[in-house]
Amino acid sequence: MNIKKSDRLSKLPPYLFAEIDRKKAGLIKEGKDIISFGVGDPDIPTPVEIVEEMKKSVEIPAFHQYPFGRGLSAFREAVAEWYLNRFGVKLDPEKEVHALIGSKEGIGHLPIGLIDPGDVVLVPSPSYPVYGGGTTLAGGEVYYMPLKEENGFLPDIGSIPEKMRQMAKLMFINYPNNPTGAVADKSFYKRVIEFAAENEIVVASDNAYSEIFYEEKPMSFLEVEGAREVGVEFHSLSKTFNMTGWRIGFVVGNSEVVKIISDVKDNYDSGVFSAIQNTGIFALKNYEKFVEKNVKIWKRRRDVLCEGLRRCGFEVKVPKATFYVWMKVPDGFSSSEFCEKLLLKAAIVATPGSGFGSAGEGYVRFAFTISEERIEEAIERMRKIKN
Ligand SMILES: *Cc1c(COP(=O)(O)O)cnc(C)c1O
Numbered sequence: 503m504n505i506k507k508s509d510r511l512s513k514l515p516p517y518l519f520a521e522i523d524r525k526k527a528g529l530i531k532e533g534k535d536i537i538s539f540g541v542g543d544p545d546i547p548t549p550v551e552i553v554e555e556m557k558k559s560v561e562i563p564a565f566h567q568y569p570f571g572r573g574l575s576a577f578r579e580a581v582a583e584w585y586l587n588r589f590g591v592k593l594d595p596e597k598e599v600h601a602l603i604g605s606k607e608g609i610g611h612l613p614i615g616l617i618d619p620g621d622v623v624l625v626p627s628p629s630y631p632v633y634g635g636g637t638t639l640a641g642g643e644v645y646y647m648p649l650k651e652e653n654g655f656l657p658d659i660g661s662i663p664e665k666m667r668q669m670a671k672l673m674f675i676n677y678p679n680n681p682t683g684a685v686a687d688k689s690f691y692k693r694v695i696e697f698a699a700e701n702e703i704v705v706a707s708d709n710a711y712s713e714i715f716y717e718e719k720p721m722s723f724l725e726v727e728g729a730r731e732v733g734v735e736f737h738s739l740s741k742t743f744n745m746t747g748w749r750i751g752f753v754v755g756n757s758e759v760v761k762i763i764s765d766v767k768d769n770y771d772s773g774v775f776s777a778i779q780n781t782g783i784f785a786l787k788n789y790e791k792f793v794e795k796n797v798k799i800w801k802r803r804r805d806v807l808c809e810g811l812r813r814c815g816f817e818v819k820v821p822k823a824t825f826y827v828w829m830k831v832p833d834g835f836s837s838s839e840f841c842e843k844l845l846l847k848a849a850i851v852a853t854p855g856s857g858f859g860s861a862g863e864g865y866v867r868f869a870f871t872i873s874e875e876r877i878e879e880a881i882e883r884m885r886k887i888k889n
Contacts, residue, residue, distance in 0.1 A: 510638060510639050510640075510641060511639070513638050514635055514638055514639070515631075522540060522841070522845070522851060522853070525842075525845055525846075526538070526845065526851055529845070529846075529849060534849045535849060536849050536850075536851060537849065537850050537851070537872065537876050537879060537880045537883070538850075538851040538872065539850065539851060539852045539853075539867075539868040539869050539870065539871075539872065539880070540851040540852065540853055540869065541869060541871070542680065542741075542825060542826060542869040542871060543746050543869075543871055544741065544744040544746060544825070544871050545871050545872055545873070546744045546796065546799060547744060548743060548744050548745050548748070549743065549744070549785075549792050549795075551784075551788070552743060552745070552781060552784065552785050552792075555780075555781045555784040555785075556777060556778070556781040559776075559777035559778075559780040559781050560777045562777065562780070564776070565775070565776035565777040565780060566776075567776075568772045568773065569601075569772060569773030569774055569775060569776045569779065570772055570773050571764075571773060572599070572600045572601060572760075572764055573599070573600060573601025573752070573773065573774065573779055574601070574776055574779045574780065574783075575595065576779075576780070576783055577601055577752075577779040577780070577782055577783055578595035578596070578599040578600075578601070578752075579595045580782070580783040580786045580787060581593070581595065581599045581601075581737075581752050581754065581786065582594070582595040582598075582599055582754075583786070583787075584786045584787075584789065585722070585724075585754060588712075588719075588722075588789070589721065589722040589724065589725050590725065591722055591724045591725055593724075593754050593755075594757070597757040597760065597761075598730075598754055598755060598756075598757050598760060599752060599753075599754050599760070600752060600753050600754075600760050600763055600764055600767075601750070601751075601752050601773065601774045601779055601782075602736075602750070602751040602752055602753055602763075602774070603749045603750070603751075603771060603773075603774050604738060604740060604749040604750065604751045605708065605710055605736040605737060605738040605740070605751035605752070605753070606632050606751075607749075607751070607767075607771070608736055608751065608752075608753045608763055608767075609630075609632050609633065609636060609674075609706065609708065609736055610632055610635070610636040610639070611636070611763055611766045611767060611770065612636065612672070612706060612734075612759075612762070612763055612766075613636045613637045613639070613640035613642055613672065614636075614639075614640045614766050615762035615763060615765060615766040616640075616671055616672055616704060616759075616762055617637065617640045617641065617642035617671060617672065618641070618642075619641040619642070620642075620643065620669070621642045621643070621669065621670070621671045621672075622642065622643045622644070622645050622666055622669040622670040622671065623637040623642050623643070623644055623645070623670065623671070623672045623673070623674070624645050624647055624657075624662065624666070624670050624672070624673035624674065624703070625637065625644050625645070625646055625647065625674050626646070626647050626648075626649050626657055626674065626675065626676065626679075626859075627646035627647065627648050627649065627858070627859030627860060627861040627862065628649060628681055628682065628855055628858030628859040628861055628862030628865075629649075629674070629676060629680075629681075629858055629859055630676060630680050630708065630858075631858070633674040633676075633706075633708075634646075634859075637672075642671075642672075643669075645662070645666045645669075645670065646859060646860070646861065647659075647662065648861035649679070649682060649684070649861060650861070654684055655679055655682040655684035655828075656677075656684070656686060656690050657675070659693055659694065659697050662697075667697075667701045667703075668701070670701065670703050671702075671703060671704060672703065672704045672705075672706060673694070673698065673703050673704070673705050673706070674706050674708065675694060675705065675706070675707050675708070675723070676707070676708040676709075676710075677690075677707075677709070677720065678709075678711035678712065678714065678715065678720050678822070678823030678824045679711075679824065680710070680711065680824060680826060681826050681828055681853070681855065681858050681862065681865075681867040682826070682828040682865075683819075683821025683822065683823060683824045683826045683827065683828050684821075684822075685715075685718075685720055685822050685823050686720075686721075687721075688721065688725070688726055691707075691721075691723050691725075691726040691729065692726055692727075694723075695726060695727075695728045695729055695732055695733075696728075698732040698733065699728060699731065699732055703732070704732065704733055704734075704756075704759055705723070705729070705732050705733030705734075706733060706734055706735075706736065706759075707722075707723035707724075707729075707733060707734070707735040707736070708735075708736045709722060709723070709735050709736065709737050710736065710737065710738040710740065710741055710751075711741055711823055711824045712737065712742075713741070713742040713789070713793045713796070713797075714741055714742070714796070714797065714800055714823055714824050714825055715797065715822065715823040716797070716800075716801050716804065716821070716822055716823060717822045717823075718822075720823055722735055723735050724754065724755055729755070730755055730756055731756065732756065733755055733756055733759065734753050734754060734755035734756050734759045734760060734763075735753070735754055735755050736751065736752075736753050737751055737752050737753075737754070738750075738751035738752075739751060739782055739785060739786075741825075742785075742789065742792070742793065742796075743785045743789075743792055743796075744796070745785070748778055748781075749774065749778070750774050750778050750779065750782050800825050800870070802874060803825075803870040803872075803873075803874055803877055804820065804821065804825070804827070804870060805820075806874050806877050806878060806881075807827055807868060807870050807877050807881075808820045808827060810877065810878065810880075810881030810884075811827070811829065811868075811881070811884075813881065813885065814881065814884045814885050814888050815888060816829060816832070817829070817830055825869055825870050825871055826867050826868065826869055826870075827867070827868040827870065828855070828865055828866075828867055829865060829866050829867075829868065830864060830865055831855075831864060831865065831866050836854075836856070836863065836864075837854035837855045837856040837857075837862065837863055837864060837865060837866055838854040838856060840854070840866055841853070841854045841866060843887070844866075844884070844887075847887045848880070848883040848884055848886070848887050849883070850880050850883060850884065852866045852867065852868050853866065853867040853869070854866060854867075855867060
């Protein structure tokens with residue numbers, strides 16, 4: 503039998519880390535000690551108190567059944583309370599909050615409920631691959647908005663062509679930004695809201711990194727007037743509490759968009775394990791102490807990495823948020839050539855910027871989700887190959 507993938511699936515670019523993984527596997531076989539700045543997945547374990555809370559939650563029989571629906575009311579109330587404390591934004595836990603099996607799940611499902619074939623989705627380049635991938639799988643077309651260094655890695659909304667404004671139904675934005683580490687301010691969000699209202703485009707703001715910051719606390723898109731009329735915001739417990747494997751996140755904001763996500767999900771999944779939601783309540787209620795501890799670790803690593811890269815003679819900008827350093831590759835290299843050199847000569851994995859979209863060409867992303875000692879070891883190796 504000849505099994506043929508759908509056109510939608512065939513259109514997706516090859517998985518970002520596949521090629522690097524293949525080369526990495528070869529080197530590991532040769533006995534090389536690989537240092538990986540590749541995937542942005544915290545190495546720090548979930549706080550013990552959260553794990554303890556999970557142990558208690560898992561013993562409650564009521565949590566063993568299908569969770570269904572928008573999430574436990576207590577979880578949705580905890581999200582609303584967190585939003586009020588953290589951002590000063592009031593949410594209706596009934597209509598404006600929905601639990602997700604990680605924010606990636608909701609981001610991927612939104613275009614299925616919103617996009618018809620031929621509709622356009624505005625996606626930043628470079629960006630988290632799910633915005634474009636989810637659009638393509640929903641049969642939509644992607645218009646890439648380049649994020650340029652001279653614009654602070656914010657999309658230049660004024661340059662989006664008239665035709666695209668008319669065809670677009672959805673726009674993704676993501677600050678603090680993966681992969682560039684950039685942050686957005688109120689005036690940017692104001693422009694986005696104006697643009698969205700004028701052109702009837704739904705805004706999906708991905709705020710997964712709101713709690714990984716080194717200067718000012720990043721804001722929520724929903725803090726800005728008019729945001730709730732045009733869009734939603736995605737959040738995740740993954741990065742905030744080192745819970746990537748647990749799969750829990752949420753979407754908040756415009757009740758019609760939340761309902762669309764809910765209707766799609768009713769047909770795909772049956773919700774987040776209630777014991778995990780119950781543990782999520784505990785994490786959100788105690789977020790300040792967990793975040794404070796976490797940020798201290800990330801900050802030290804960030805400084806070790808940035809200072810080290812400078813010592814190696816690289817030009818590097820220190821990120822204000824996220825656990826990524828987004829660095830220009832040296833002259834004469836493409837993103838992937840530079841990453842290949844790091845891998846073959848120094849057994850270091852970093853992600854080529856071009857993997858996040860064509861506008862990421864010329865850059866490399868280092869995720870500092872490894873210990874300070876390993877970062878220092880990597881710097882030492884880079885210093886050696888530089889000479
Ligand atoms: C890690 C990440 C997420 C979070 O994914 P989860 O599915 O919640 O684990 C969302 N957006 C971006 C940009 C990310 O880097």
